[in-house]
Amino acid sequence: MKVCIIGMGLIGGSMALALREKGIASAVIGVDANPLHRQQALELGLADEMRELDAAVAEAGLVILAVPVNAVGELLRQILPQVNRQVIMDTGSTKQQVCASANACVNRNRFVATHPMWGTEHSGPAAAVANAFVNKAAVICNKEQSDPDAVALTERIYTALGMHLLYMEAAAHDLHAAYVSHISHITSFALANTVLEKEKEEDAIFELASGGFESTVRLAKSNPAMWVPIFQQNKENVLDVLNEHISQLRKIKSCLEKENFDYLRQLIEHANEIKRILK
Amino acid sequence: MKVCIIGMGLIGGSMALALREKGIASAVIGVDANPLHRQQALELGLADEMRELDAAVAEAGLVILAVPVNAVGELLRQILPQVNRQVIMDTGSTKQQVCASANACVNRNRFVATHPMWGTEHSGPAAAVANAFVNKAAVICNKEQSDPDAVALTERIYTALGMHLLYMEAAAHDLHAAYVSHISHITSFALANTVLEKEKEEDAIFELASGGFESTVRLAKSNPAMWVPIFQQNKENVLDVLNEHISQLRKIKSCLEKENFDYLRQLIEHANEIKRILK
Numbered sequence: 001m002k003v004c005i006i007g008m009g010l011i012g013g014s015m016a017l018a019l020r021e022k023g024i025a026s027a028v029i030g031v032d033a034n035p036l037h038r039q040q041a042l043e044l045g046l047a048d049e050m051r052e053l054d055a056a057v058a059e060a061g062l063v064i065l066a067v068p069v070n071a072v073g074e075l076l077r078q079i080l081p082q083v084n085r086q087v088i089m090d091t092g093s094t095k096q097q098v099c100a101s102a103n104a105c106v107n108r109n110r111f112v113a114t115h116p117m118w119g120t121e122h123s124g125p126a127a128a129v130a131n132a133f134v135n136k137a138a139v140i141c142n143k144e145q146s147d148p149d150a151v152a153l154t155e156r157i158y159t160a161l162g163m164h165l166l167y168m169e170a171a172a173h174d175l176h177a178a179y180v181s182h183i184s185h186i187t188s189f190a191l192a193n194t195v196l197e198k199e200k201e202e203d204a205i206f207e208l209a210s211g212g213f214e215s216t217v218r219l220a221k222s223n224p225a226m227w228v229p230i231f232q233q234n235k236e237n238v239l240d241v242l243n244e245h246i247s248q249l250r251k252i253k254s255c256l257e258k259e260n261f262d263y264l265r266q267l268i269e270h271a272n273e274i275k276r277i278l279k
Numbered sequence: 280m281k282v283c284i285i286g287m288g289l290i291g292g293s294m295a296l297a298l299r300e301k302g303i304a305s306a307v308i309g310v311d312a313n314p315l316h317r318q319q320a321l322e323l324g325l326a327d328e329m330r331e332l333d334a335a336v337a338e339a340g341l342v343i344l345a346v347p348v349n350a351v352g353e354l355l356r357q358i359l360p361q362v363n364r365q366v367i368m369d370t371g372s373t374k375q376q377v378c379a380s381a382n383a384c385v386n387r388n389r390f391v392a393t394h395p396m397w398g399t400e401h402s403g404p405a406a407a408v409a410n411a412f413v414n415k416a417a418v419i420c421n422k423e424q425s426d427p428d429a430v431a432l433t434e435r436i437y438t439a440l441g442m443h444l445l446y447m448e449a450a451a452h453d454l455h456a457a458y459v460s461h462i463s464h465i466t467s468f469a470l471a472n473t474v475l476e477k478e479k480e481e482d483a484i485f486e487l488a489s490g491g492f493e494s495t496v497r498l499a500k501s502n503p504a505m506w507v508p509i510f511q512q513n514k515e516n517v518l519d520v521l522n523e524h525i526s527q528l529r530k531i532k533s534c535l536e537k538e539n540f541d542y543l544r545q546l547i548e549h550a551n552e553i554k555r556i557l558k
Binding site: 278 | 445
């Protein structure tokens with residue numbers, strides 16, 4: 001099957017590599033608004049050819065949207081009226097606004113809202129990696145609004161990529177994503193700014209930073225073009241989790257200020273329970 | 280040289296493995312207050328024998344303290360009066376109170392205050408790993424208060440372990456450690472508690488948690504017996520950094536509340552500058 005991938009960055013590029021390796025894509029037709037990314041996608045062998053949007057969609061059996069979430073709605077309004085047999089799927093980190101946009105389009109039933117839960121802090125075609133997605137979760141949202149054959153194709157793709165499938169309503173997805181992904185990025189951005197703001201002797205950071213700091217601050221390298229729209233679309237859930245997170249930090253702060261180290265120990269013991277969940 | 284290691288946990292155990300592998304320790308004499316850890320240290324081959332404190336110190340050429348930082352002062356008061364030729368070094372994550380304790384002891388000059396900047400979120404003898412410490416920084420504090428031969432021995436050890444040496448005043452160490460290590464642990468503990476508090480459907484966390492969440496929350500598995508004393512001893516610096524961190528989170532919160540997504544993008548772009556420092 002010819003696969004059209006719109007957005008040849010971290011996710012689109014990694015998807016291109018995986019779909020070809022698994023024999024699902026006989027050819028990858030790339031679409032990208034950025035001329036440099038078009039060139040890189042060809043040079044890196046992610047796409048067989050780069051085309052304009054309408055021509056690429058017309059030729060493909062499957063269209064994958066791998067663009068920032070604020071670009072998905074407009075693309076659906078452009079693409080869905082053109083399709084009948086094709087399947088359109090997205091890969092974005094928020095699902096409620098995407099599904100709302102899709103619901104306002106003709107041929108909504110050819111669209112499947114999905115979120116493969118994998119990523120790195122890097123972006124662009126050069127960030128694409130082989131064997132991404134393996135052992136991660138792929139969420140399919142509101143599947144009753146998509147044609148069964150369209151859902152079946154996305155299931156076959158994610159299973160071939162080594163992912164396990166989860167089915168959720170879009171609203172539940174966005175709530176869970178705020179907890180297990182979006183808040184981690186916010187804490188990491190804030191941590192980077194904390195250290196950059198206060199620590200003027202940058203050599204000391206560089207020399208002393210051990211594994212702990214690197215892992216908590218790694219996500220702060222993530223691309224704002226991707227993350228601002230995610231926070232914008234998932235604002236209510238993210239604010240809810242962020243308020244709780246600030247309140248948890250203030251509890252720790254209060255323990256230090258009042259020298260209540262027994263309670264601090266209890267808070268850390270409670271945090272240790274994350275071991276039950278994450279091995 | 281016979282090496283006495285007091286505290287056969289993550290750091291002491293990993294140090295035992297490395298010192299023997301590098302041919303620096305002809306034998307490791309372990310000391311540990313925990314009977315289970317004494318047994319495990321022998322079973323895992325970390326120590327050749329486990330002894331009582333005074334007997335172990337008397338027999339060793341080098342004594343390494345690898346205990347929670349709140350236990351270092353009392354150990355120095357016990358050990359330093361017994362030594363003359365031996366070198367005593369600690370490995371703790373705070374240095375000001377340790378140095379203050381040492382300064383009040385006889386034979387202060389036989390003690391070297393050090394901090395090998397390596398660790399994991401695991402603890403106990405079973406957490407010890409071979410080839411720890413490689414390519415990390417080892418900080419030696421207030422070295423002018425230690426005999427040159429004692430400093431030279433610690434330098435030889437950390438260099439043999441593949442570490443690069445940094446020299447700092449204890450006060451500067453504690454400030455930098457608050458930025459590059461202690462705050463990361465606090466954000467991680469608070470993030471774990473945020474998610475545990477708010478997210479009742481634990482299966483969803485387990486299924487959805489991707490690499491980003493795992494890396495930011497990993498440190499939340501860390502041992503309170505080690506970390507509460509660190510926060511206690513470095514309270515002022517940690518509070519200072521924590522206040523800045525909460526203020527950075529509130530800036531992001533305010534952007535979301537006011538839908539000021541231009542400023543949010545600027546904050547994220549600023550956070551991205553951490554790339555300059557951490558490759």
